[in-house]
Amino acid sequence: MAKLKSGVDKGYHAKILVQRTAKEIVCIILCLMSLIPFIILFMNATRTSEAIKAGLSFIPGGNLAENWKNFMAKQNGMEINVFKAMLNSLIISVPSTICTVYFSTLTAYGIFVYDFKLKKFAWSFILAVMIIPNTIAAIGFYQFMNQIGLTDSYLALIIPSIASPATVFFMKQYMESVFSKELVEAARIDGSGEFRTFNTIAIPLMKPAIATQAIFAFVASWNNLFMPSLIISSESKQTLPLFIRMLQSDQFKTDYGVVYIGLTIAILPIFVVYFILARNIVAGVQMGGVKE
Numbered sequence: 001m002a003k004l005k006s007g008v009d010k011g012y013h014a015k016i017l018v019q020r021t022a023k024e025i026v027c028i029i030l031c032l033m034s035l036i037p038f039i040i041l042f043m044n045a046t047r048t049s050e051a052i053k054a055g056l057s058f059i060p061g062g063n064l065a066e067n068w069k070n071f072m073a074k075q076n077g078m079e080i081n082v083f084k085a086m087l088n089s090l091i092i093s094v095p096s097t098i099c100t101v102y103f104s105t106l107t108a109y110g111i112f113v114y115d116f117k118l119k120k121f122a123w124s125f126i127l128a129v130m131i132i133p134n135t136i137a138a139i140g141f142y143q144f145m146n147q148i149g150l151t152d153s154y155l156a157l158i159i160p161s162i163a164s165p166a167t168v169f170f171m172k173q174y175m176e177s178v179f180s181k182e183l184v185e186a187a188r189i190d191g192s193g194e195f196r197t198f199n200t201i202a203i204p205l206m207k208p209a210i211a212t213q214a215i216f217a218f219v220a221s222w223n224n225l226f227m228p229s230l231i232i233s234s235e236s237k238q239t240l241p242l243f244i245r246m247l248q249s250d251q252f253k254t255d256y257g258v259v260y261i262g263l264t265i266a267i268l269p270i271f272v273v274y275f276i277l278a279r280n281i282v283a284g285v286q287m288g289g290v291k292e
Contacts, residue, residue, distance in 0.1 A: 044260040052256040067257035079235040085243035093221040096161035100217040101210050103162045108171035130165035152233045167213050174209040211277040218273050240266050
C-alpha cells in the first residue's frame with residue numbers, strides 16, 4: 001500500500017513538474033517575442049538608411065556614430081532640439097501621471113468606501129465614459145480650450161488627466177481585493193480625517209496598483225501624439241513625438257537611421273520609469289491589513 005501511494009505521489013509530482021516546465025517555456029517564448037520590436041529598433045539605429053530599406057536584420061551595423069551625427073545636424077536651424085523636446089514631454093508626462101494615479105485612486109476610494117444614493121449611477125457613468133474614444137471629443141475639447149485661452153499651453157494636456165475612467169475601474173477592482181473597510185472605521189475611531197485616512201492608509205496599500213497604472217499613464221502621456229498636435233502650435237513647446245514626426249516631414253530628407261535614433265531616445269525614459277516601478281508591481285501582498 002505504501003509503495004502504491006509512493007508511486008502515485010511520484011506520478012503526481014512529475015505531472016506538476018511537466019506542467020510548470022511547459023508554462024515556463026511558453027512565458028520565455030512570449031517574453032522573447034515581446035522583445036523583438038525593441039531589438040529591431042536598436043539594431044536599426046546602428047544601420048544605414050539603405051540597409052534598413054533592404055530588410056530586417058538582428059545584426060548591429062556600424063553606422064551608429066554617423067546616424068547620431070546626422071540626427072544632431074538635422075536640428076540646426078530649428079527652435080528646438082531633442083533634449084528640449086524630452087524636457088517638454090517630461091513637463092507634461094510627470095504631472096499627468098501623478099494626477100491620473102492620485103485622483104483615480106481617490107475616486108475609486110470614494111466609490112468603494114462610501115454609500116450614497118447615486119453610487120450605482122456614478123459607477124455606471126464612469127464605465128460608460130470608459131468606452132468612449134477620446135478622438136470623438138477632440139473637436140469639442142479644442143474649441144473649449146480655445147475659448148478659455150489654454151491652446152498652446154501644457155495645462156490643456158495635464159488637467160484632463162485627472163479624469164481617467166479606465167484607471168478608476170482598475171483601482172476599484174484592485175481595492176475590492178486588498179482593502180478592508182474596517183481599516184477606515186478604525187481610523188475614524190482614532191480621530192483620523194478622511195483625507196488623512198486616504199493618504200496614510202489607502203495609498204500605501206494601493207502601491208502595487210499605483211505603480212502599474214503609473215507606468216501605463218506615463219507611457220500613454222509620453223507617446224501621445226494626437227492631442228499635442230492639436231493643442232501645441234509653438235515649435236519651442238513641441239513634445240518628443242512631435243519632434244520625431246518633424247524629422248520625417250517634407251522639409252527633411254527622410255533618413256531612416258536618423259529616425260530610429262530618435263525613436264531609441266524616445267523610449268529610454270519609458271525603460272527608466274518601468275525599472276523604477278517594476279519592483280512594486282509584484283509586491284501585491286497587503287501588509288498590516290485586517291482580513292474579514
